[in-house]
Amino acid sequence: MQLPRPHRLVIALALALSLPTFANPVVNETAHKNRLAQREAGGQRPLGADSALLSQHEAEEAWRKGNQALDKGQWAEADAAFNLAAKLAPKAYEPLLGLADVQLRRSNVAAAEKLVQRALALAPKSAEVLTTAGRLAAAQGKAADAERQFQLAARSDAKYAPAQLDLGELQLSLGKAKEAAASFRMASQADPLHPAAAFGLGRALVAQRDLAGALKAFEQCSGLAPRNPLPLLAAAEIHAAQRSWDKAIELARQAESLDPALARSKLLLLDLQAGAGRWPAAQQDYERFAAQGKGEDTAALHLKWGNLLEGQGKTAEAMAAYRKASEADPKLAGAWNNMAWLAAQQQKDLGPAQEWARKAVELEPRNFGFLDTLAAVQLASGDAEAALRSIQQAQKLAPQLPYLKYRQGLALEKLGQTAQAAQAYQESLKSGAKFDGAEDARKRLAAMGKPVGKT
Numbered sequence: 001m002q003l004p005r006p007h008r009l010v011i012a013l014a015l016a017l018s019l020p021t022f023a024n025p026v027v028n029e030t031a032h033k034n035r036l037a038q039r040e041a042g043g044q045r046p047l048g049a050d051s052a053l054l055s056q057h058e059a060e061e062a063w064r065k066g067n068q069a070l071d072k073g074q075w076a077e078a079d080a081a082f083n084l085a086a087k088l089a090p091k092a093y094e095p096l097l098g099l100a101d102v103q104l105r106r107s108n109v110a111a112a113e114k115l116v117q118r119a120l121a122l123a124p125k126s127a128e129v130l131t132t133a134g135r136l137a138a139a140q141g142k143a144a145d146a147e148r149q150f151q152l153a154a155r156s157d158a159k160y161a162p163a164q165l166d167l168g169e170l171q172l173s174l175g176k177a178k179e180a181a182a183s184f185r186m187a188s189q190a191d192p193l194h195p196a197a198a199f200g201l202g203r204a205l206v207a208q209r210d211l212a213g214a215l216k217a218f219e220q221c222s223g224l225a226p227r228n229p230l231p232l233l234a235a236a237e238i239h240a241a242q243r244s245w246d247k248a249i250e251l252a253r254q255a256e257s258l259d260p261a262l263a264r265s266k267l268l269l270l271d272l273q274a275g276a277g278r279w280p281a282a283q284q285d286y287e288r289f290a291a292q293g294k295g296e297d298t299a300a301l302h303l304k305w306g307n308l309l310e311g312q313g314k315t316a317e318a319m320a321a322y323r324k325a326s327e328a329d330p331k332l333a334g335a336w337n338n339m340a341w342l343a344a345q346q347q348k349d350l351g352p353a354q355e356w357a358r359k360a361v362e363l364e365p366r367n368f369g370f371l372d373t374l375a376a377v378q379l380a381s382g383d384a385e386a387a388l389r390s391i392q393q394a395q396k397l398a399p400q401l402p403y404l405k406y407r408q409g410l411a412l413e414k415l416g417q418t419a420q421a422a423q424a425y426q427e428s429l430k431s432g433a434k435f436d437g438a439e440d441a442r443k444r445l446a447a448m449g450k451p452v453g454k455t
Helices: 031-040 053-071 077-086 095-104 109-122 127-139 143-155 161-173 176-189 196-206 211-224 230-241 245-258 262-273 279-292 297-309 313-326 335-348 350-365 368-380 384-397 403-416 418-430 439-448
Strands: none
Touching: 031 350, 053 077, 053 095, 077 095, 095 109, 095 127, 109 127, 127 143, 143 161, 161 176, 161 196, 176 196, 196 211, 196 230, 211 230, 230 245, 230 262, 245 262, 245 279, 262 279, 262 297, 279 297, 297 313, 297 335, 313 335, 335 350, 335 368, 350 368, 368 384, 368 403, 384 403, 403 439, 418 439
């Protein structure tokens, strides 16, 4: 199986998952900056308010140093500073949250959990502490616990926007788009100037197919964060889905100018130019980006260009682009996979193709599409038994995919197991889903004298 071809530019709700968020809903690395700003504005009690005045001042200073060390990635220094703050202000929860942050960055989830529990014991109704507990639960994959903690935080303090933002992000990841939209709207009410609320709302509305509402939300986000390219890219994808190519390209170019190092804007521009049929402009952009880029970004650029070329039937040029991608980043599994897929389709270079396909599988062993590519190469090489084993591995990861059933049928037919092959073809067609090979499955069933339905 080849990677999905990006030149088929359809929004198809993928935007909600493909676009990064403004802030990580699990570990919010800017939270301490927000708390500092709130303290300076007099919005929160002094750190360790129940301590002696001198201890308060010293604890506050230690806490600030801990946050500064976190910003610099100096975890040992941050740990020491937060421990000092906790000692000076034993009734304050903020140093405990700082210590938990350090432990999470060290991947010590158990230690972080104990610290958050201590913070909860000190401030069980604190929206900040409850939100942190939610983030920790989310980091552990405990979605129900995380959702409950975020909801408690939101009820505890309706004006604490991070609780609603994190709740919205979690709900969106769980496919609860309607609930997510409501949470992001609540976050916007709590903090009307927070761009993440508008951005999250836009993504939730895309998931509900409300592209007009989503576009309005992304435009609002762009107004609140004029130097951030993400809302521009999101709006560009919506315009592209509506075939408003000029506007989409204009927005993508604006995003590129805001952050020339951002690979996403470059890749989207290539998609847009190709989608609009402007191949000379796409070629010019590709060559310019390739000259500017390096490493992984350049590899992704070559992979994208190869996909676009292959979509135009320019297989030789596509193979050359995939080779460049694999050379720029030997760990880019998609490049090896696509080289192998092309070779299988063209029935040539099958020896190297097996090595390429195995390389892709080694890099991403749980990618059923790559296992399917390996099976396709093995079938093209005449090794149906090996192909069947690869398909069975893929089916353990994705048992319901029609094209895997189709590929299984091909392998079984080559092994002379006609009845089992016919059953596999029939099962591939049962759902009515469209896939490459569906028509071939029908033809093979007809040649066997078997109906498309049951045997």
